[in-house]
Amino acid sequence: MKLQISNLNKTYKKGAVKALDDFSVTLTPGVYGLLGPNGAGKSTLMNIITDNLNADSGEVLYDDKNIKKLGKDYRSVLGYMPQQQGLYDDFTLNRFLWYMAALKGLKKKEAKEKITQLLETVNLTNTAHKKLGGFSGGMKQRALIAQALLNDPKILILDEPTAGLDPKERIRIRNFISEIAEDKIVLISTHVVSDIEFIAKEIILIKEGKLVSHDTCNNLTKEIENKVFEVEIDKEELKYFQENYRVSNLYHNDKKIIVRLVTDIPPENHNIQSVTPTLEDLYLYVFETGK
Numbered sequence: 001m002k003l004q005i006s007n008l009n010k011t012y013k014k015g016a017v018k019a020l021d022d023f024s025v026t027l028t029p030g031v032y033g034l035l036g037p038n039g040a041g042k043s044t045l046m047n048i049i050t051d052n053l054n055a056d057s058g059e060v061l062y063d064d065k066n067i068k069k070l071g072k073d074y075r076s077v078l079g080y081m082p083q084q085q086g087l088y089d090d091f092t093l094n095r096f097l098w099y100m101a102a103l104k105g106l107k108k109k110e111a112k113e114k115i116t117q118l119l120e121t122v123n124l125t126n127t128a129h130k131k132l133g134g135f136s137g138g139m140k141q142r143a144l145i146a147q148a149l150l151n152d153p154k155i156l157i158l159d160e161p162t163a164g165l166d167p168k169e170r171i172r173i174r175n176f177i178s179e180i181a182e183d184k185i186v187l188i189s190t191h192v193v194s195d196i197e198f199i200a201k202e203i204i205l206i207k208e209g210k211l212v213s214h215d216t217c218n219n220l221t222k223e224i225e226n227k228v229f230e231v232e233i234d235k236e237e238l239k240y241f242q243e244n245y246r247v248s249n250l251y252h253n254d255k256k257i258i259v260r261l262v263t264d265i266p267p268e269n270h271n272i273q274s275v276t277p278t279l280e281d282l283y284l285y286v287f288e289t290g291k
């Protein structure tokens with residue numbers, strides 16, 4: 001099974017905004033993290049992959065067939081959790097899931113089993129009879145994830161599934177995604193590195209609509225080996241370092257400050273130590289430019 005995203009271009013506002021710029025990548029079963037800051041083009045890409053938006057040019061192929069031609073056959077293997085959804089605030093969660101199950105063409109018995117199981121998985125069984133309008137952000141996110149899974153999708157597209165979740169909920173959702181990913185193509189967008197750092201087989205970095213690179217977390221962080229340092233500085237120097245370097249972390253140590261920097265050229269005349277890069281360091285290196 002593969003999903004081939006091929007040379008996608010998309011502009012908005014009559015060409016004034018370029019949201020995707022010749023974007024290509026091929027996905028096979030496993031979890032992919034689509035990582036980039038706000039405005040990078042993640043949602044645009046996902047809307048095109050799920051056939052909710054037309055690209056200006058380029059195509060998406062599912063097992064070598066154009067998804068536009070597959071139509072219903074493609075939608076039946078697809079699960080999509082959009083970033084924003086006018087949730088049906090007056091619906092109870094149960095009614096919402098039954099409604100979505102009907103839209104996806106599930107039979108009654110099938111729907112019943114699936115809904116019971118999914119409510120359990122997303123930890124919302126006890127609130128199934130409550131109206132969505134009264135749900136917290138995290139509960140809404142979990143309700144949306146549940147609906148994306150109703151049809152047991154082969155391709156699962158999750159647009160910022162952990163936005164608004166507290167750390168405990170994040171971990172729960174992350175582990176859950178990891179569990180269900182077997183035999184599926186799962187694409188998760190986020191600007192939070194820890195959401196995908198340990199569960200993604202590949203990280204796809206997107207910047208201003210362009211593919212920066214895609215690889216395993218290990219290989220990506222290798223790209224900045226010998227570019228990450230811990231430097232001991234005086235308090236008075238902090239402002240200078242923050243203005244001139246990508247500072248990924250800092251902590252106070254007696255009268256000194258230790259800053260963690262991602263830089264091509266390490267500062268001189270300081271007590272510095274080269275450290276092992278993390279995906280967060282890479283994120284800074286790629287997205288915090290001009291330093």
Ligand code: ADP
Pocket residue numbers: 012013017018019036037038039040041042043044045
């Ligand atoms: P992300 O999901 O990574 O935050 P988006 O795909 O939402 O990025 O947006 C990419 C770019 O396209 C941004 O500059 C955004 O402002 C612009 N954009 C997105 N949707 C629209 C739209 N419907 N009309 C005009 N501009 C849009």
Ligand code: MG
Pocket residue numbers: 042043044083159
């Ligand atoms: Mg988005």
